[in-house]
Amino acid sequence: MKFAASRLDAVQPSASASVSQAAKAAKARGEDVIDLGLGEPDFDTPAHIVEAAHLAALRGETRYPPTHGTAEMRQAVVDKLQRENDLGYALDEVIVSNGAKQVLFNALMATLEPGDEVLMCAPYFGQYKDIVLILGGAPVALECPAENGFRLTPQQLEMAITPKTRWILLNLPSNPAGAVYSGEDLRALGAVLEAHPHVLVLSDEIYEHILFDGRAFLSFAAANPQLKDRTLTVNGVSKAYAMTGWRIGYGAGPKLLIAAMSKVQSQICSGACSVAQAAAAAALNGPQDEVAVFRAAFEARRDLVVERVARIAGLTLDPPGGAFYAFIGCAGLIGAQTPDGKTLEDDTAVTAYLLDDAGIAAVPGSAYELSPFFRISTATSLEVLDVAMDRIAASVAKLKERHDP
Numbered sequence: 299m300k301f302a303a304s305r306l307d308a309v310q311p312s313a314s315a316s317v318s319q320a321a322k323a324a325k326a327r328g329e330d331v332i333d334l335g336l337g338e339p340d341f342d343t344p345a346h347i348v349e350a351a352h353l354a355a356l357r358g359e360t361r362y363p364p365t366h367g368t369a370e371m372r373q374a375v376v377d378k379l380q381r382e383n384d385l386g387y388a389l390d391e392v393i394v395s396n397g398a399k400q401v402l403f404n405a406l407m408a409t410l411e412p413g414d415e416v417l418m419c420a421p422y423f424g425q426y427k428d429i430v431l432i433l434g435g436a437p438v439a440l441e442c443p444a445e446n447g448f449r450l451t452p453q454q455l456e457m458a459i460t461p462k463t464r465w466i467l468l469n470l471p472s473n474p475a476g477a478v479y480s481g482e483d484l485r486a487l488g489a490v491l492e493a494h495p496h497v498l499v500l501s502d503e504i505y506e507h508i509l510f511d512g513r514a515f516l517s518f519a520a521a522n523p524q525l526k527d528r529t530l531t532v533n534g535v536s537k538a539y540a541m542t543g544w545r546i547g548y549g550a551g552p553k554l555l556i557a558a559m560s561k562v563q564s565q566i567c568s569g570a571c572s573v574a575q576a577a578a579a580a581a582l583n584g585p586q587d588e589v590a591v592f593r594a595a596f597e598a599r600r601d602l603v604v605e606r607v608a609r610i611a612g613l614t615l616d617p618p619g620g621a622f623y624a625f626i627g628c629a630g631l632i633g634a635q636t637p638d639g640k641t642l643e644d645d646t647a648v649t650a651y652l653l654d655d656a657g658i659a660a661v662p663g664s665a666y667e668l669s670p671f672f673r674i675s676t677a678t679s680l681e682v683l684d685v686a687m688d689r690i691a692a693s694v695a696k697l698k699e700r701h702d703p
């Protein structure tokens with residue numbers, strides 16, 4: 299009996315979830331595995347945020363919230379976007395959902411016709427492609443190589459736009475590569491889009507606060523005010539406030555788009571958890587000290603990984619500008635022989651070898667549509683990362699016929 303509808307046929311299970319499963323299975327067999335597959339902050343949600351949820355529940359905020367978000371949380375989003383991003387939105391230009399993931403889903407569900415093309419910058423967050431496939435759209439991957447800092451160029455964008463293009467998805471800074479765009483880069487992309495008024499822009503800014511080397515964050519819509527009326531700014535509290543389990547994300551954009559997204563949301567879930575929205579409002583409105591502490595910790599981890607990779611022949615890594623991943627080039631290992639005589643044909647073979655030999659779970663670049671790379675999450679302690687890098691170095695050193703790429 300086939301249970302799944304044909305629209306799911308094209309969708310692969312999430313690569314990072316599969317890697318985590320393999321890591322868990324290896325752990326269950328008694329193997330000593332360090333799971334660097336999944337990306338979520340290893341910190342606890344700050345206490346004042348947890349307290350706000352508790353108080354909201356005690357106050358009786360336990361009934362169905364308005365579909366597009368509680369008034370308190372939408373106001374917190376409006377204030378946040380004005381204060382931090384210099385973006386002015388009205389309350390009916392904001393929607394609160396179960397994570398940024400649901401914001402993305404609502405937006406694409408509300409707007410895609412079958413066959414509509416959605417441009418995405420490879421390497422990209424896997425969900426982008428899968429939602430588009432589920433909805434019968436056509437994902438179009440634009441290859442953004444390491445040599446250009448994994449950034450999309452205006453020329454590439456211009457070449458990729460067709461009459462069927464519905465969206466361009468941007469991720470600032472990006473998962474998995476930590477790509478960062480300057481104001482000039484964003485304005486150059488905006489200048490291309492100005493000439494194509496049928497294209498909508500989705501700017502996923504969930505890693506906004508995890509930005510390194512003293513960089514200041516600039517939203518796409520703030521860099522391109524002339525495109526604000528066709529830009530959806532997506533953000534959430536998962537990464538900045540260590541709140542992945544609370545499932546709160548939000549989107550801000552043109553009123554009619556937000557209304558269409560709200561229609562989708564009303565059928566799926568009637569809105570996001572009221573108590574979690576109270577917590578998220580406290581996160582946005584409250585003290586931001588912990589955000590800075592988390593950011594500094596992620597930067598120190600980034601530094602450790604960059605420094606260690608530089609000493610491993612066959613691997614390459616330019617310092618990621620943000621987010622909490624390292625997208626490590628492994629061209630120098632392709633074609634090398636493992637101690638038991640296997641040839642590493644591609645980055646999936648490299649990650650299988652690392653799991654088997656080093657006990658390190660990492661996700662192959664093919665999952666993000668750019669090879670040969672592998673992604674490790676740096677959302678774990680310096681001590682664990684130190685051991686993990688030792689083990690990667692030792693396993694790579696055992697390979698025969700490595701070369702410097």
Ligand code: PMP
Pocket residue numbers: 337396397398399400423469472473502504533534535536542545546547
């Ligand atoms: N966008 C990107 C680029 C992400 O990496 C993630 C989480 N991995 C999300 C969106 C979703 O975040 P959430 O649903 O937890 O808000």
